[in-house]
Amino acid sequence: MSQQRTDSSASPAFPDLPEATVARLPEYLRALHTLAEQGHDTVSSEGLAAAAGVNSAKLRKDLSHLGSYGTRGVGYDVALLITQIEAVLGLSQHRTVALVGIGNLGHALAGYGGFASRGFSVAALFDAERAQVGERIGDLVVRHIDELAEVVAAEGISIGVITTPVHAAQHVADRLVAAGVTSILNFAPCVLAVPPGVDVRKVDLAVEMQILSFHEHRKALTALPVPRPAPNGRAGEAIGT
Amino acid sequence: MSQQRTDSSASPAFPDLPEATVARLPEYLRALHTLAEQGHDTVSSEGLAAAAGVNSAKLRKDLSHLGSYGTRGVGYDVALLITQIEAVLGLSQHRTVALVGIGNLGHALAGYGGFASRGFSVAALFDAERAQVGERIGDLVVRHIDELAEVVAAEGISIGVITTPVHAAQHVADRLVAAGVTSILNFAPCVLAVPPGVDVRKVDLAVEMQILSFHEHRKALTALPVPRPAPNGRAGEAIGT
DNA sequence: TAATGTGAACTAGTTCACAGCT
DNA sequence: AGCTGTGAACTAGTTCACATTA
Missing domain, CATH: 1.10.10.10 (Winged helix-like DNA-binding domain superfamily/Winged helix DNA-binding domain)
Structure with missing residues (x-):
């Protein structure tokens, strides 16, 4: 990663x-x-x-x-x-975060209180849609993505979070990189191409669920094939440590 | 995990x-x-x-x-x-998901379209607060957590997603397990105790950011200590492959 | 000829078990 | 006596490089 x-x-x-x-x-x-x-x-x-x-x-x-x-x-x-x-x-210096893509998830993260207590503050919100721009969320106002470079420099943004739809994600990543951001947290389900020296981490909720699904599936399969008539104790179900 | x-x-x-x-x-x-x-x-x-x-x-x-x-x-x-x-x-069988904790993040996930296309459908929403219960999100209505067991059985829920505040997470996990759920996706920043045979995966946004912060910090440290006066080419910045 | 499938070599990560401090 | 810190053994995961096959 x-x-x-x-x-x-x-x-x-x-x-x-x-x-x-x-x-x-x-x-x-x-x-x-x-x-x-x-x-x-x-x-x-x-x-x-x-x-x-x-x-x-x-x-x-x-x-x-x-x-x-x-x-x-x-x-x-x-x-x-x-x-x-x-x-x-590196949390001694408080780090500032820019959130790009103010849809469902972007809204939720913008309003999430858990960041501040753990060393981060969301310092700016961006979207490409005029409909979102100008909206007030907490004490921030959504800005247009064209202001990105300027704000990144002014606020000393060190991490960019992408919560746009897939089709916009690479473009946003390029703009973040161009603005000087070297760490990106990507929620869009796609692989981002970035230059060396830029770190990307990806969070994909569907992936997490599919991994759970695999184990769920396996539990079902391993529980059934040996359906011992339970002479003593309960049969089936995966075994713990 | x-x-x-x-x-x-x-x-x-x-x-x-x-x-x-x-x-x-x-x-x-x-x-x-x-x-x-x-x-x-x-x-x-x-x-x-x-x-x-x-x-x-x-x-x-x-x-x-x-x-x-x-x-x-x-x-x-x-x-x-x-x-x-x-x-x-195990995606051949469409899997149904219950979301518990309809705050900021819960709302966002409830409204997230990306699940259906990837093998999952959110089949039920729960919260413990009377204020949330009854609220309509998409085509679902938020139910009280006391209905959990009943709905899990009726809808054949196979995955539980916890988006409650930390203090409620363990309690919700216990109730999910009691209701027969054996896979949990936990967004609350805490470790859940569950019986053997139950899988838990955790997503913690602050953790992802802190990992990025570490690398950001390291880039800063490795770029500076050897501040060559840049005789040729640009100095600093982490080296790519 | 082009690209898979895979043993073998290598690298990273985990666990054990105990020496060494306080 | 109790708990850390750590070599050594082990396990999991990755990469190489090439024999194999359509």
Whole structure:
């Protein structure tokens, strides 16, 4: 998914983490915030792992890549770990987001409160349709896509979110890139072509459902073929750990 | 993410695919539909791989797990491959979805047209707040969560989508499970506890952004530390393939 | 000849299990 | 005593490169 590649000369202060680890850090961060709210100021790898939905060995290995922020016999300092993870993820500087495509989904994301609390603020909304332009959502007004470059520069936008229909997505991506945006979150169900150095992540709801469908289908198939007459206990249904 | 595990006794008609392959099949399917619309009735691994945003070796290996549906020297029959992938994903039977939590995001998903075209239909909407219940969205009316079990049975719901606030998510998951739902797509930023045999997938928009933020941060750090005075060519910016 | 299907080599990610701190 | 941090073993996933087949 990540499309850039850098040479392996990691600065000592900034080791390049395994991609799988990077993908889990936000989850740890979320879990840590929850724990902090609940008043914990220290947590064991076991405890944090449970809160984040992974096993403790994986968690310890992940955190070890950041350096040694735990205390043997005790656990991790919650506040310290939050600070460290936020630093690594680059959340110390508050990041601003531009949303392009103010349809159903765009509206929902524009109004979503969950971003601000997690290091992001939606700083601008864009659409190509005159009908949408000028509409007020929260404390933002939808602007025309032609103003993109200007606003990206003015607001220091660092992430572009595409919530347009498929047919417009590539065009919007091109304009975002031209405006200097180097990170894109794409909700349109299509592959975007972007130059090297630009990162694209894709969220496709139908894909998620189809993956679930596969497992649902498999459960149905594996439950039936061996329809033991249930002499003892319940037959069928996939087996847990 | 998938939480069920089955023994490796795969029926010959239903090999158990690598999880990574399963996660890509929906993308191939989408690409194939696009190609079909454009009038292609055959496509090479190279062509399909490009359309799906992967490399061709990976694509061929993935498809080889399904069986031999290609023709050497020619490529893959688009229509045939669509049929096969849909069969494997269990999309031959149209799946119905229940959406719980009709806030911002729930509204957007309820109104999203992209599901029907990809094998799913939203068959019911639920909320716990009296304020929402009774509201009409598209051709559905929001029902109270207490009707969940009844409707799941009546409509043969196979997937539950949670778009409630965090604090309600676990409770809703419990009720979905109690109602017999064994696949859940969770948009609430928390880990859900579910019994074995129930699959949960999570979509967290803030997590996606934080991953982008990490790479953005890294680009900034790797671009600066070696600020060559640009004797020839542009300095900085992550290097492409 | 052109493109699939696949063993073999390689790379990334996970889990184990325990040494080493506090 | 308890919990982290980590080498080592293992497992999953990717890529290569080519034999095979239409």
